[in-house]
């Protein structure tokens with residue numbers, strides 16, 4: 026059984042130095058861009074990725090005409106983690122063929138601020154090699170920071186590899202933004218609810234912004250890092266009721282620049 030800490034589990038994963046580095050990284054943009062989508066957008070993203078997200082979660086999105094982004098660490102594929110079994114190669118192929126985006130999350134699910142630039146590159150290349158052995162020719166444009174933590178140096182390196190890096194800092198993505206630290210809201214029953222999500226959708230509509238959600242498992246009685254099918258359904262309905270398109274991160278970026 027893996028004991029890798031999970032993305033929401035920031036307090037356990039981060040030491041004071043990483044926190045300081047991350048705080049600086051939050052406030053200093055390394056890849057500034059102006060995001061101005063013609064219509065409001067939502068991206069549902071799932072990290073690691075549990076089997077139930079790759080099956081239940083993906084099918085629920087597809088039923089709404091939505092597609093999401095699944096950030097995968099090659100080293101976790103098919104393994105049993107603390108709270109879930111991780112999707113296997115066939116499930117990753119199915120996601121890709123259904124039109125979902127496969128994103129990168131380092132090969133070893135490693136804490137990026139502790140890595141040297143060449144180690145970030147090596148982790149990225151190893152993950153790309155692994156994922157392209159599963160989906161030949163796969164393009165990897167989008168990255169999610171394991172545990173949500175970055176650093177200035179990491180963001181600069183990641184900018185040379187990926188178009189975006191998604192963090193776990195809440196907020197709507199609109200106007201001035203840092204492509205190497207996209208804001209994202211938790212899609213987790215313990216941290217949000219349907220009413221709060223509806224208000225975020227209203228704000229996205231009003232400000233014509235890009236709303237990103239992140240989560241892990243999609244199951245009844247989810248882990249602290251995941252959501253119930255009911256919460257995902259509520260979020261999908263909130264988007265469709267408002268006519269907000271739910272598209273993968275790479276596609277949302279193309280529509281926002």
Ligand SMILES: [Zn+2]
Nearest residue numbers: 032072073171
């Ligand atoms: Zn993760």
